[in-house]
Amino acid sequence: MASAEPGRWSTARTPYLREVMEALSPSSPIERVVLMAGAQVGKTECGLNWVGFVIHHAPGPMLLVEPSLETTKRVSRQRLDALIEATPELAERVKDPRSRDSGNTLLMKEFPGGVLILTGANSAVGLRSMPVRYLMLDEVDAYPGDVQGEGDPVELAMQRTVTFRRRKIYLCSTPTLKGLSRIERAYLESDRRVFEVPCDGCGRYLALAWRDIVWPEGRPEEAAWRCPYCETHHSEWRKPALLAAGRWRATASGDGRTAGFHLSSLYSPWLAWGEIARDFVAAKDDPARLKVWVNTKLAETWEDRLGESLDPAGLMSRREDFGLEPIPREVAILTAGVDVQTDRLEVELVGWGRDEESWSLDYRVIWGDPSAPKVWADLDEYLARRYPHATLPQGLFVEAACIDTGGHHTLAAYDYCRGKERRRIFAIKGAAGPRPIWPRRPGKANKGRIHLFTVGVDAAKETIYARLPKAPPGPGAMHFPRSRDLAWFEQLTAEHCVTRYVKGHPKREWVKDAGRRNEALDCRVYAYAALHALIAMGLRLNERADAIPKEPVAKTDKPVVSPAAAPQASRRRAIKSTYL
Template structure:
């Protein structure tokens, strides 16, 4: 915040922090300072326009209302006064504009003196075909010699992280804190966090200089006496700051909390990646080697005709082709360990109703479980509508919304979440359409295929999967292309390869995340299921608690009904 004041020579401030460490709050304080003390045109950019609107209502609005000095300067919101809208706040001598990085119009209009870009690693690679949104926004500050630019973000993938690249151009400041025992200054590093065997919640910090075991409650004094120290010369105009959650004040996130979370995710690469990004504030370096599909044949298992013991939820992914529908039913267990329960290719012209009826019959099927519970039904289905026979796919989903048969459309690119906060209805079918982040799904699936031991995220396959199916599952890999000098990550396959098996798994995984967004707690369901006795355990004792199957409803379909 000192570097953002007019008294600082810094022109650009880069903040590469872990999550929930105050980087956005510092930006909000800067907004208030500009309105009160140094008015001028200001632009705040969020990853999307929707996020900008939500940010305005949840953060900027309360900022204005809570401060009398700011409230008396910002025009009150009135229906006939455009000076105060959701994305525009006027004040004497300036204006605060808010937009999304996905809107080229919002990024390339009036000149701007102050520019605040939040979570830049979540920005799309291109804004409406007009180029990199960061470059478009910075270009708007070119007319001001006293401009200030603030970039904040938790980092993402090494080599593709905007905030990492910007931090590398800065003076690269780190926060040095003294040991309460020996007084030696140091940067807090994850390698120095230790804990008693099996008791991660009791984690402490081991001083590398004197070997003292520093408790979490001692962190306050260390932070109070800490110092920002630059480690590079930089370009002379950019001040860069890096901070991990290890510095989070006592009472917020403790070393024990971070260690416990690491213990939960360290075996599952997709979740470990999030931990590295959000807790350590560091980029994730991925293994770029392509997986050998034939090598996965040795992983096949024979679990019989019943669902495996650990399967608590079933989802399905449906891929629509010109002459067939392909479907995978996936069982999910604790920490998203998964089992490929069934894979069907339903041949037929999707323009006719017959193949859709076959799909409906498959989705209504119930699978017997290894435990004494009712036969398990599919909880959610994600059906791709973005390619072939879109209107037929819409119609199928529209009639089955109550069964959670969801119409989805895949979208690539970094920062696109696996499952959206809400669906879109601006489509010809007038159905809720969920935009699925297929790249995030593929990264998770390919990372988990590299796991060698059952556990969190591990993928199990039955004996009937052949080499062609595994080849489809591993058909795509990440390639890098450059657009106007910026590296873009893309998932590509060879022209002759097929990838339907991977697409179906992506959609089944998206369906699970859709259930999570509705309140599903997978691990809780797994724990409840584990209380049921096994089917092959013999007669239950008089003291044992058994689960009585509920009567199954018959689904009768006829025109008369």
């Protein structure tokens, strides 16, 4: 249930984890173990093995922290409970949760001599619940910067261990942004160990590095590791033997109490070098996707200077000849973002193609008092139109729209959005900080008593600003029509990202340049959020884009049904997909 390879644990499958787990044992003088790792290398499973060891061999109070309470509950159900149930030595120590007074709940596992408490980094109460000897901090780079006004969750959790002289702390995560990454900061304070494997040709021990992964032109699936000294090629089938013969080497002195381990996904027995190379080829031209690849595959931080080098006039010089009549052939999906101002609505209509390549098809200002019905009627007529397409005879509909309700005329915006979710017209409000672009579910704690979706505007802006410098065409590229003036591009680039230190901890914030308006940027953020809403509901953008005919198709009498109104497979699916 929790693994692609069910069965008993075998360290021989991941020999690089042996030294990590030994550092976590009571016999090791190491106090803090840091694992900065890529995807699919076993970092969380390593921590769960440690949990099992503590229950079986070294009982004591233990705290396991996940990024959120929701994630904690999922880990408890799907991974921890499965581990206890499948291991007789643990099952006899942790009682069945169905028994009376078992001491086995979703967030607490009692066992002879100790207890395991599980909590989320977003819960201040859980982080200051009790003193603990053992502390596991999983995916620390996904923790909030401040938990309910009480400070950094990592520091709060570590304070639970100060009364124990022989404490053990395990931090693991994939890294994120340079200068903000907690796991990178902890790794740099350690002895910075790297895992080296012997070359078949010259026998030198070397760390696997991306610069040494090579493949024949146009065939990334045949990627191999090439020794930088003797140029011996090592094919994928050699990886298990290389890992078995590998060893860790410290590259810094550290503080003597912290052991740091760095592992990229190049070491993973579940990810072939060819898969990683193929993912790189797909992501290399899109900065937003390349950032994820660097974080999750290379286990390295991403450094960017968002907004600092964007030139409005330079972007304006990239304008092209296209518009609404007709929509370019490559466009498969239409979304809209609506910004509400005191005396108008501003709307951007965006077309999306393969790999999120986008076309700004239309931008208009609907003048009028948003507290009166006419301006909303004009917006409704605009969003209900069918737009002509270069090769689709029936044209395209606006498949999703996000309406900003967090600023001016909030109640009027609520009234307009009420009852329109089946048309995929969503009431949204933006929120800063590390959160996904589109939420898992809406809230209803608002005066309008409607479903309100909280959009992660920072994540959307990061993606947009990373893509703006890229000249089209290509994945993530942004196309602008000839009709846009300089003022619009100045609005689109009106913000930049800065790092500020709050109580000694770095925090990224988006700030608007003095004297500049940013409605164009807000509209693009909302239109991008609408695309993410469709993706969350099952849209496969590339499949839709690939299905667009290359040549115009003759128009038929077959009635056109908006995708928003198309019948669902079941009533349950319809409810789920529209959040009703």
